[in-house]
Amino acid sequence: MFSVLLYYKYTPIDDPKKLRDAQRELCQKFDIKGRIIISEEGINGTCAGTKAAIEEYKRVTGLVPGLEDMEWKESLSQTQVFPKLKVKVRPEIVTLGLKKERVDVSIQNSAQYIEPEELYQLYENGEDVVVIDARNLYEGVVGQFENAIVPDIQNFRDFPEYVKNNLSHLKDKQVVTYCTGGIRCEKASAYLKEQGFANVRQLHGGIHTYGEKTGGKHFQGKLYVFDGRVVMDVNTIDPSIISQCQFCGAETAAYRDCSEPSCGPQFICCDGCFKENGGYCVGHADAQLLNDDLSVEVTVAV
Ligand SMILES: [Zn+2]
Ligand SMILES: [Zn+2]
Structure with a gap:
């Protein structure tokens, strides 16, 4: 079982680069992956590792001056949910661009x-x-x-x-x-x-x-x-699904990446329609159909 952490703290960080290096070393030591952003205004992270690793991560991070009273948000996952570790120094830990x-x-x-x-x-x-x-x-x-x-x-x-x-x-x-x-x-x-x-x-x-x-x-x-x-999941009292498959309208919350690499954001699609349409979104599935039709016509014409 893996623990997934979510946390932030606004507190003056004297030397963000030093903290970045320490955080990177700490995560590498315990095989923790995720994204951690550090700035002079604080720290913002989401990362995952084994339960024991995350316990140690929280303990050591909690020793950093200013981070003692961190409010950790934690959830569980069967698998490691991050492919990599990224620890960065940025001007702000979240940007409103103002x-x-x-x-x-x-x-x-x-x-x-x-x-x-x-x-x-x-x-x-x-x-x-x-x-x-x-x-x-x-x-x-x-x-x-x-x-x-x-x-x-x-x-x-x-x-x-x-x-x-x-x-x-x-x-x-x-x-x-x-x-x-x-x-x-x-x-x-x-x-x-x-x-x-x-x-x-x-x-x-x-x-x-x-x-x-x-x-x-x-x-x-x-x-x-x-x-x-x-x-x-958030709601365990009366859980619901409020989003629908782009193709068939069935209730699902499954976000997918389109098979067309240049396609923009993820789209919502049920398992069946995802397989049926080769992993394409509605727009690219239609384009794919059109291509198929054209090639059929060409074949017939020959
Ligand atoms: Zn569907
Ligand atoms: Zn697409």
């Missing part, structure tokens, strides 16, 4: 937390609350909170533009933002505050922790994760 606009989305300006149990209770009580997904559309397609606003964006950098164009009428509402593990909300919620949203809170620990603490009721579908599992 430096030029002089908008203060620093961690000091983040919204207050709402604990998972309280969000759960707001739903149970049917309260008037605007729930905003701070992730990308392809993540929201396979899983989202009930009645959430899921921005039509493909990159976190596009969140501010979406807010300006679509959400200004909600500035006086009670607002809760959420993302996978919480890191994007630190900046998304700060941005909303900057834009005059008066009553914003961010879901503490993200969807991951919500599932653990509440059983996940009111979260529909599955949680998109950036590892080999692609999606994981």
